[in-house]
Amino acid sequence: MLKSVIVANMAASGGVFPNYQRYVNGIPVPQGRRTLRFREKYIIVLVFLSFSAVCIGAFFFLPDLRDRVNMSEMKRQIQNAGNEIFVPKAVGSAGFLKHDPDELFDMHRIEDRANIRKKIEIDWEREKMLEALGKKVNMSKDDALKVKSNIEEDKRKILEQKKEQEEKERLEKEKKAVEDVKMEHEGVEGGRGGEPSDPDVRSKRDKVKEMMKHAWDSYVKYAWGANELRPISRQGHSASIFGTLSLGATIIDAVDTLYIMGLDEEYKVARNWIATSLNFDGPTELSVFETTIRFIGGLLSTYALTGDAMYKEKAASVADKLLPAFNTPTGIPQSMVNLKTGSSRNWGWASGGCSILSEIGSLHLEFVYLSNITGNPVYKEKVMKIRDTLQQLEKPDGLYSNYVNPRTGKWGQQHVAIGALGDSFYEYLLKAWLLSGKTDTTARQMYDEAIKAMEVKLIQKSKSGLVYLGELKSGRIEQKMDHLGCFCGGMFALGAEGSDNKDKYLQLGADIANTCHESYIRAATHLGPEAFRFDGDTEAKAIRQNEKYYILRPEVLETHFYMWRLTKEQKYRDWAWDAVQALEQHCRVESGYTGIRDVYQINGQQDDVQQSFFLAETLKYLYLTFSEDTLIPLDKWVFNTEAHPFPVRYGKR
Numbered sequence: 001m002l003k004s005v006i007v008a009n010m011a012a013s014g015g016v017f018p019n020y021q022r023y024v025n026g027i028p029v030p031q032g033r034r035t036l037r038f039r040e041k042y043i044i045v046l047v048f049l050s051f052s053a054v055c056i057g058a059f060f061f062l063p064d065l066r067d068r069v070n071m072s073e074m075k076r077q078i079q080n081a082g083n084e085i086f087v088p089k090a091v092g093s094a095g096f097l098k099h100d101p102d103e104l105f106d107m108h109r110i111e112d113r114a115n116i117r118k119k120i121e122i123d124w125e126r127e128k129m130l131e132a133l134g135k136k137v138n139m140s141k142d143d144a145l146k147v148k149s150n151i152e153e154d155k156r157k158i159l160e161q162k163k164e165q166e167e168k169e170r171l172e173k174e175k176k177a178v179e180d181v182k183m184e185h186e187g188v189e190g191g192r193g194g195e196p197s198d199p200d201v202r203s204k205r206d207k208v209k210e211m212m213k214h215a216w217d218s219y220v221k222y223a224w225g226a227n228e229l230r231p232i233s234r235q236g237h238s239a240s241i242f243g244t245l246s247l248g249a250t251i252i253d254a255v256d257t258l259y260i261m262g263l264d265e266e267y268k269v270a271r272n273w274i275a276t277s278l279n280f281d282g283p284t285e286l287s288v289f290e291t292t293i294r295f296i297g298g299l300l301s302t303y304a305l306t307g308d309a310m311y312k313e314k315a316a317s318v319a320d321k322l323l324p325a326f327n328t329p330t331g332i333p334q335s336m337v338n339l340k341t342g343s344s345r346n347w348g349w350a351s352g353g354c355s356i357l358s359e360i361g362s363l364h365l366e367f368v369y370l371s372n373i374t375g376n377p378v379y380k381e382k383v384m385k386i387r388d389t390l391q392q393l394e395k396p397d398g399l400y401s402n403y404v405n406p407r408t409g410k411w412g413q414q415h416v417a418i419g420a421l422g423d424s425f426y427e428y429l430l431k432a433w434l435l436s437g438k439t440d441t442t443a444r445q446m447y448d449e450a451i452k453a454m455e456v457k458l459i460q461k462s463k464s465g466l467v468y469l470g471e472l473k474s475g476r477i478e479q480k481m482d483h484l485g486c487f488c489g490g491m492f493a494l495g496a497e498g499s500d501n502k503d504k505y506l507q508l509g510a511d512i513a514n515t516c517h518e519s520y521i522r523a524a525t526h527l528g529p530e531a532f533r534f535d536g537d538t539e540a541k542a543i544r545q546n547e548k549y550y551i552l553r554p555e556v557l558e559t560h561f562y563m564w565r566l567t568k569e570q571k572y573r574d575w576a577w578d579a580v581q582a583l584e585q586h587c588r589v590e591s592g593y594t595g596i597r598d599v600y601q602i603n604g605q606q607d608d609v610q611q612s613f614f615l616a617e618t619l620k621y622l623y624l625t626f627s628e629d630t631l632i633p634l635d636k637w638v639f640n641t642e643a644h645p646f647p648v649r650y651g652k653r
Contacts, residue, residue, distance in 0.1 A: 242290075361424065419482030
């Protein structure tokens with residue numbers, strides 16, 4: 001019996017230890033434990049220790065927010081800002097909180113959160129003001145809200161008036177800029193017009209205008225925005241001088257020609273692209289020389305012709321990109337500049353890492369003019385430093401070498417030429433004098449001395465009496481003249497006025513014009529080669545295959561233009577017209593104009609490139625040759641070496 005009772009008690013307890021059950025009046029009474037089990041004690045201690053660790057960590061490691069949070073200020077802001085904090089009035093696109101019509105806030109931006117906080121503070125101050133105003137004048141809440149609404153309306157009107165005033169000032173500034181240009185160019189005329197009265201001459205001029213339109217329309221259709229056009233392939237083209245960017249070189253080079261020819265619709269298209277799309281940002285290298293004469297020259301010329309300040313601003317932005325190239329010990333710039341890094345270098349093929357005379361000497365007109373119209377002297381200072389350095393160098397026999405070291409300021413390889421590598425340096429000495437209103441006497445003196453030295457060392461005469469300028473290499477004359485050098489006929493004639501012997505230099509210009517014309521008519525295509533020689537019985541003809549090409553160059557036609565203007569001898573117009581016919585027969589294709597690889601072959605291979613200077617120079621000089629002298633008169637305008645005209649006596653300020 002006792003055993004059964006013990007077993008029953010064990011079963012009832014659910015354990016192996018006795019559970020001494022209490023009974024009251026024979027009825028078992030539930031009995032709870034008076035102590036915690038060991039496992040339960042362990043859990044409680046563990047919870048307590050964890051909580052203590054969290055508290056201690058919070059105390060030592062969390063930032064003190066007392067300086068960052070002002071609880072009373074927060075409470076006041078929440079009470080007065082009202083529901084707008086939690087339910088914005090309006091939400092703009094992309095989740096922006098919109099408080100005012102003219103303000104968009106991004107809640108995730110630190111600066112915008114600061115703006116929101118500032119706005120809440122302003123609203124709080126307004127509420128305080130309205131509350132005080134209401135108490136002072138016993139104003140109802142509705143009246144106070146009306147006052148607030150009136151204040152907001154006044155604020156809106158003030159902002160509108162401010163915007164209108166700013167717009168008015170902007171328009172007045174632009175208008176004043178145009179008026180300033182007109183004042184700068186007071187007395188300068190002849191940017192358009194010049195229609196000849198002779199019907200035959202007029203028809204020839206119209207033909208040149210049609211050629212320009214054909215070249216331009218083809219570029220617009222097949223290569224818009226690219227640097228140049230491949231008229232046969234019907235796609236864009238870019239030479240290494242433009243780097244890897246599409247800079248619209250043809251647009252910049254052609255825009256003043258379009259304006260001068262009165263192609264107004266085409267001009268507007270070009271102008272709009274320049275205003276909205278011309279951009280010199282990118283990791284690429286550009287030629288300092290080519291960028292100056294084509295881009296800066298084209299922009300400044302069109303500014304001078306139109307008075308449109310946009311061109312001036314664009315020209316300055318391009319020039320600024322080139323300035324790092326001048327950071328050399330002598331101030332003589334290097335040939336190439338990286339637009340992104342500002343680093344510069346010279347051509348790898350140049351003698352001993354030297355700079356090129358024609359390149360460093362053909363920046364003067366553009367940079368001086370830019371300083372004058374912007375008021376920024378840095379551009380002029382850069383090119384005057386080049387002139388000073390060159391002027392102080394010792395010149396053997398009075399001659400300038402084609403190479404000069406930008407670090408040492410010493411001449412490189414002895415090579416003197418009026419063609420490639422040297423040409424436009426001499427041109428810019430003369431034209432700096434002309435552009436200054438003949439006040440830059442240093443430039444004129446340097447020009448006269450250089451030309452006299454060339455007369456002694458470079459001027460040659462062939463067996464048949466053709467006059468040309470050879471090249472001096474290491475003391476020996478090479479009997480060769482470049483197509484590039486054919487510009488000098490016009491230069492000699494233009495510089496005759498003001499020289500010590502006007503007739504002599506006019507005749508020298510005529511002699512060079514005749515020789516270069518012979519290089520044209522002795523070719524089967526009546527277009528001249530890149531270079532021609534006078535070796536033995538060969539006169540004014542190319543011998544080497546790599547000198548027989550023609551790439552739409554303008555220099556011969558440039559000299560014909562000057563000789564016509566200065567002498568009025570009909571032969572110069574006749575020679576120009578002969579060139580027009582040759583261009584139409586051998587260079588015109590369905591989609592523009594192309595160069596040819598051999599001027600001595602009829603229907604020979606074409607090079608498939610429409611050079612930008614064809615529109616800037618070749619067609620412009622032809623058009624002016626068949627125009628009256630009132631169009632770009634030579635006493636009021638001076639052409640840069642890319643045929644972009646600048647106004648004479650611009651420095652009146």
